[in-house]
Amino acid sequence: MAQPIRFRQAASPLKASCQQCSLSNLCLPLAIEENDLGRLEEIVQQGRIYNRGEHIFDQSTPFRSCFAVKSGSVKTSIITEGGEEQVTGFFMPGELVGLDSMSGESYACTAKALERTSVCEFPIDKLEELTGKLPDLQHHMFRLMGQEIQNSHQLALLLSKNTAEERIASLLLSLSSRFQRRRMSPTNFSLPMARNDIANFLGLAVETVSRVFTRFQNQGIIHARGREVELLDVEALQLVTREFSRQSCQQ
Amino acid sequence: MAQPIRFRQAASPLKASCQQCSLSNLCLPLAIEENDLGRLEEIVQQGRIYNRGEHIFDQSTPFRSCFAVKSGSVKTSIITEGGEEQVTGFFMPGELVGLDSMSGESYACTAKALERTSVCEFPIDKLEELTGKLPDLQHHMFRLMGQEIQNSHQLALLLSKNTAEERIASLLLSLSSRFQRRRMSPTNFSLPMARNDIANFLGLAVETVSRVFTRFQNQGIIHARGREVELLDVEALQLVTREFSRQSCQQ
């Protein structure tokens, strides 16, 4: 408590120290015993800092590493031959980006910093070598990848069955709980992404996102000004996400 | 060639033999050297045969095993609290079902046999133990899981950006190429799933699926009678899946 949190977050710029990182209870170290942590530190590379809009990696370039977000946030998206973009995820500190690329020799998506963002880099060959030696780390990687599959199944569910309001309420609640796990306010936060990204991610037009935001605001459920969002009535939001199912049951 | 294929497909009912399985170039053995195959056979269990509609595992029950489809086909789906179903995938012989459940202690979805189906069972603790010893197998598991993530990202893309015709054309082409890889006709096959499952998977109403099928039929692109489908003009189908992007580019 006496120790300022800032100190633990900012690691030395040259070598990453997982032991002193404040995210060790969210990130890969979570799975590793104290005395094996050094082996993870041996392979992790202190990534550079990316400014808003900079690419961390690009779709179709050789797949070399997975990246853990250290601070800031990241958006991943796939680009089709026709040039349309589909946002596939938003990543917060402690989350691992690039797992979908484990299936091939090149990145399956593009990762872009949504704000000033720093990352840790895990070269994939070294990481796989280490997971072969540390069963707990291997297990954790399987867990993370399984979770990633589930996440996108949930997204598919949202896209195929839910209304615009339900999709946006779900996203807000998801962000809320992820902020909370990071010791930040679950009701008062600043969206890392633009309305455009939200719309693309949720399969909506920007205009629709905008309209739903103002509708929620008029109903007193949220207060939004630009990217600053305050959740005024979390229960109402949760209710919105279940509206559809409730209606089906009433019949 | 002289050896009948049927012989190699039907393994002994008591013990699974990966070496003699005709799917060894699709399934897990694909990743394993000849002399390590025995170790996989040690942990694989010959699953029972499921009739159409029977559950192979159920969402929220304890996660014990992944299953490789040996013959027949499987549908996975998640059920929400509200009771709505979202089909998350269809699995053909050689494909591994249950990877999304690796993230927790219970199955993340329900797996149902779409027809008379036999499977091989891989107890997850044994499998993880083995992947720790065989780097190639571990690498292959990572590949499979990464591919699974990509698949559902593609599904999300389909759901959020494509029209009903495009979604159905994509599904037909996906099935076609998967049949082809299994040495079956890519243009003449029998759909393992009902219209209802197709609709649910693609985020459409059954009626819409039906209408698109007849529209394709009237255009001479396919010939469909019940579950029997013949692709008469594959190029036209491919064109349909790219219609959207082409229009965007013309502007």
Add this chain to the structure above:
DNA sequence: CATCCAAATTGATGCAAATCAAATTGCTAC
């Protein structure tokens, strides 16, 4: 501070697909 461009909002209109309704086909079983 003024300028410029991108992002966000608000309003009007059109359309693809959902929903509602009904007929037809195809199984399964007796």
Add this chain to the structure above:
DNA sequence: GTAGCAATTTGATTTGCATCAATTTGGATG
């Protein structure tokens, strides 16, 4: 065969959201 039920098809109508169009706001830059 035929009774009965589920799956599929076809038609009519409705609707949520996209699209088009026009402001307004906000952030970056000189």
